[in-house]
Amino acid sequence: MSERASIVDVQQVEKRFEGAGATTVALQGINLTIGSREFVSLIGPSGCGKSTLLRLVADLTAPSAGQITINGKTAPRARMDRDYGMVFQAPVLFDWRTIDENVQLPLEVMGVPRAARRKRSVEMLSLVELSEFSRHHPWQLSGGMQQRAAIARALAFEPKLLLMDEPFGALDEMTRERMNDELLRIWERTGTTVVFVTHSIPEAVFLSSSVVVMSARPGRITHTIEIDLPRPRTDATRETEQYFSLITQVREALRAGQGPIAPEAAL
Amino acid sequence: MTDRLRQYLPAIAVFVGGIVMWELVVRGLSIQRFLLPPPTDIAATLIEQWPRLSQAGINTLIEAIGGFAIGLAAGVVVALATVRFAFARGALMPFAIAANAVPIVAFAPIMNNWFGVTSPVSKMMIVAVLVFFPVMINTVRGLLSAEPAALEMMRSYAASEVQTFRKVRVPAALPFFFTALKVGATLSLIGAIVGEYFGGSNLVLGRVIVESASFLRFSEAWAAIVIVSAMGIGFYLVILGIERLVMPWHASVRSTAP
Ligand SMILES: Nc1ncnc2c1ncn2[C@@H]1O[C@H](COP(=O)(O)OP(=O)(O)O)[C@@H](O)[C@H]1O
Ligand SMILES: [Mg+2]
Numbered sequence: 295m296s297e298r299a300s301i302v303d304v305q306q307v308e309k310r311f312e313g314a315g316a317t318t319v320a321l322q323g324i325n326l327t328i329g330s331r332e333f334v335s336l337i338g339p340s341g342c343g344k345s346t347l348l349r350l351v352a353d354l355t356a357p358s359a360g361q362i363t364i365n366g367k368t369a370p371r372a373r374m375d376r377d378y379g380m381v382f383q384a385p386v387l388f389d390w391r392t393i394d395e396n397v398q399l400p401l402e403v404m405g406v407p408r409a410a411r412r413k414r415s416v417e418m419l420s421l422v423e424l425s426e427f428s429r430h431h432p433w434q435l436s437g438g439m440q441q442r443a444a445i446a447r448a449l450a451f452e453p454k455l456l457l458m459d460e461p462f463g464a465l466d467e468m469t470r471e472r473m474n475d476e477l478l479r480i481w482e483r484t485g486t487t488v489v490f491v492t493h494s495i496p497e498a499v500f501l502s503s504s505v506v507v508m509s510a511r512p513g514r515i516t517h518t519i520e521i522d523l524p525r526p527r528t529d530a531t532r533e534t535e536q537y538f539s540l541i542t543q544v545r546e547a548l549r550a551g552q553g554p555i556a557p558e559a560a561l
Numbered sequence: 562m563t564d565r566l567r568q569y570l571p572a573i574a575v576f577v578g579g580i581v582m583w584e585l586v587v588r589g590l591s592i593q594r595f596l597l598p599p600p601t602d603i604a605a606t607l608i609e610q611w612p613r614l615s616q617a618g619i620n621t622l623i624e625a626i627g628g629f630a631i632g633l634a635a636g637v638v639v640a641l642a643t644v645r646f647a648f649a650r651g652a653l654m655p656f657a658i659a660a661n662a663v664p665i666v667a668f669a670p671i672m673n674n675w676f677g678v679t680s681p682v683s684k685m686m687i688v689a690v691l692v693f694f695p696v697m698i699n700t701v702r703g704l705l706s707a708e709p710a711a712l713e714m715m716r717s718y719a720a721s722e723v724q725t726f727r728k729v730r731v732p733a734a735l736p737f738f739f740t741a742l743k744v745g746a747t748l749s750l751i752g753a754i755v756g757e758y759f760g761g762s763n764l765v766l767g768r769v770i771v772e773s774a775s776f777l778r779f780s781e782a783w784a785a786i787v788i789v790s791a792m793g794i795g796f797y798l799v800i801l802g803i804e805r806l807v808m809p810w811h812a813s814v815r816s817t818a819p
Contacts, residue, residue, distance in 0.1 A: 354713055373719055380717045386710045390732040390810045399728065403718045431810055 300363075301455055301487045302328040302351055307360030309346055309513075319512035320346045324360070326506065326515065330454075333481060333488045335498035335505045337544065338551065343513025344491040348457050351489065352380055365454065376404060378455040379448030383463050385440040387432035387447075394419065394428035397447045404451060418446035421480055438469040442476070449484060456481075458490045462497070471532075474500055478527060495548070499540045500527060507544065509551030517547040598780040603787060606780040614769065618788045621753050621766040624681045625796070628688020629749040633742070635689065636696030643697070644704045644730075654701065661694035666755045678760040688752035692745040699741035703734025736811055739804040746796040754789060 304326040311318040321343040328334050336344045349355045350362060353369035364372035372378065379400075387396045397415040406414070419425050422442040424435075432440055441461055448456060462470045474497060481488055492498050498505045499521055507517040521540055523531055531537055580600050586592070587599040594602065607614065643649045669687050676683035707729045715725040757767020766785045773781035804811075 352717055354716060373717065376719055378717070380714065382710055382714065384710055386708065386714050388711070388729070388732065390735075390808060400718045402728070403715070403720045403724050 299330050300327050301330050301332075301365060302326065302489065303361075303363040304347075304351070305361040305363075307347075307350060307357045307362060309343065309350060309355070310358045321350075322512040322514055324513075324515060328487060328489060331485055331487055333478075333490065333501055333503045335490045335492055335502040336508060337492055337495065337498045337505055337548065338508030338513070339510050339548070340493075341513075342508045342510035344508060345459050346513070347508075348380075348459050348489060348491055352378060352457055376400075376451055377453060378457050379451065379453035381441075381444050381448045381456070381458040381461045383460045385432070385437075385444040387440055387443055389432055392429050392431055393424060393435065393443050396432065396443060397428075397450050400447060400451050406451075414450055415446075418450050419443075421449070421483070422446045422476065438465055438473060441465065441473065445477070445480070449480070449486070452484070454486060456486045456488045458488065460491050460493065463493060470494070470497065475528075477501065478525075482526065495541050495544050496532075499523070499537060499544060500532065505544055507547040507551065516551050519544055519547060595777055595779050598783055602780040603783045607784040607787060610781060610784060613764070614766075614784055614788055617764045617766045617769050617785070618792060620681070620762065620764055621750075621757065621789070622792055624684035624756070624765070625688055625749040625753040625792075627681070628685035628752060629692050629745055631685060632689035632692025632745065632749075633696055636693045636741075637700055639693075640697045640700035640704065643701050650701070654698075657694055657698050657701075661698055665691050665694075666752060669752075669756045670759045672756065673759050673761075679762045681762070684753050684756040684761065684765075687756045688749045691748040691752040695741040695744045695748070696738075699737040700734060703737030704730045706737065707733040732808075735808050739800065739808070742800045742804075743797060746800050747793060750789060750793045750796065 304324050307321060307324040308319070309321040311320055324347060326334075326347075336347060338344055346355065350357050351364065351369060353373040362369045365375075365377050367375065367377070387393070388399070391399065394412075394415050397418055398411045401411040401414060415428070416425070419428050422445055424439060424442055424446065427435060427439065427443075432443070435443065445461070462473050465473060477488075478501060488501075490498075490501060500523075502521045504521060505519045506515055507519065508514065509516045519540070523534070523536060523540065583597075584599045584601060587597055639653070643653050666687065668690070672683045672687045672690075676686055711729050711733075712725065715729055720728070753765075754767040754770075757765045758771055761768050763772075766789050769785045770782045770789075773779070773785065
């Protein structure tokens with residue numbers, strides 16, 4: 295996917311869940327290499343193992359077979375070294391902390407001194423345009439603002455890798471598009487690598503440098519589609535011929551997911 | 562402040578109205594005093610007997626608060642052990658939940674036997690047992706109530722168990738804990754009074770109620786009941802105040818209704 299140094303390298307990974315009697319093969323034969331500063335989206339039907347793949351990379355669960363390498367280390371080592379930041383579908387902000395204190399949480403865990411923590415939180419909150427709300431509590435913010443706070447928190451310790459599991463899934467279309475614009479702006483400014491799980495084809499195409507299409511039962515990667523839309527991407531991008539043709543391409547790949555795979559010609 | 566006053570005005574009106582109704586009904590229907598004395602009689606007795614009644618109130622309150630403190634400390638310690646050691650949870654929780662459903666005041670005479678009828682320790686013990694179970698059960702539930710997503714997030718930060726405990730589990734447990742404290746505050750006075758009904762030193766409210774009732778000094782019994790009630794409400798309000806100080810972020814504190 296990239297000749298630059300690989301940040302995420304997944305080789306022949308399989309994940310089974312042993313249930314009562316039945317065994318679910320959530321993922322099978324997964325190979326995925328993500329280079330530095332890429333923005334990769336995972337898209338596929340519900341239950342195809344997108345979250346599981348992200349959780350494997352994050353070492354929140356262990357693979358049944360195969361190898362996962364993050365920054366040249368094992369996934370557990372990378373987690374202990376805080377190499378990645380994670381944004382979940384729900385913002386998971388603590389009501390007993392202000393927005394500022396929520397953003398400082400990972401820094402507190404990492405033992406960063408108070409003054410440095412404060413400074414960092416101010417920077418991050420300004421990056422996600424929540425400066426005026428730093429002293430508010432989570433319940434005083436809208437869903438979109440809460441999710442922005444969660445992104446600020448994940449970025450607070452400058453992880454090289456940002457893992458996002460349907461972070462905007464609960465937002466309305468308008469808010470989601472605004473969040474997408476902001477996420478790209480942040481991504482361009484911070485130079486992180488992003489792995490982004492989504493249900494939305496337009497969102498995946500708009501954001502990504504490549505879209506990884508998955509199919510269910512067992513979860514596999516069926517297509518990888520390079521998105522060579524010029525950057526910076528703006529509202530105008532959403533109206534170009536190329537954007538629509540890429541959306542069609544991803545949609546057809548999703549539809550073909552279960553059948554035999556016809557290799558797509560790169561655009 | 563005037564907003565506050567307006568908010569409480571209906572409750573104050575009902576309270577004053579109720580007292581006035583009581584007075585009027587008792588006098589109007591000339592209900593016999595030993596059935597129900599009018600509030601003015603009770604108030605007169607309260608003033609007249611104040612030195613003795615207030616000393617009895619203090620003695621009862623010491624039993625209630627002492628027992629509350631013992632039950633609270635024991636409940637928290639056992640809860641921490643229960644959460645820390647999974648096997649303790651399996652072994653203890655079913656018994657704790659069953660014991661919590663038992664009317665523990667029934668053991669009051671036995672506690673009096675064990676720790677001495679006139680000793681305040683016997684009353685503290687019954688209060689401690691009453692307070693222990695709700696505190697222990699709610700603290701365990703609270704400490705285990707943290708969202709899985711929150712725990713997973715702490716894991717993604719490579720947080721230590723101690724950090725996760727202090728930054729996630731304890732704050733998540735506080736609402737449960739304060740619910741138990743409010744229940745415990747009420748239980749502690751019930752426990753002390755009922756313990757005293759079965760015998761105790763002469764200068765405690767439970768004895769005052771039993772003895773004045775048996776000598777037909779009903780307005781004295783009622784005056785003692787007024788003091789117990791005031792202490793119960795006061796204790797509850799103190800806990801409520803601490804709750805608001807400790808967790809101003811909580812929904813039950815955020816909204817206007819307590
Ligand atoms: N902890 C688990 N235990 C058992 N089965 C699971 C678990 N997590 C996920 N699965 C199963 O693995 C499959 C993939 O789930 P998931 O990764 O959540 O899919 P997606 O995020 O793409 O919707 C599903 O069939 C799901 O039921
Ligand atoms: Mg999912």
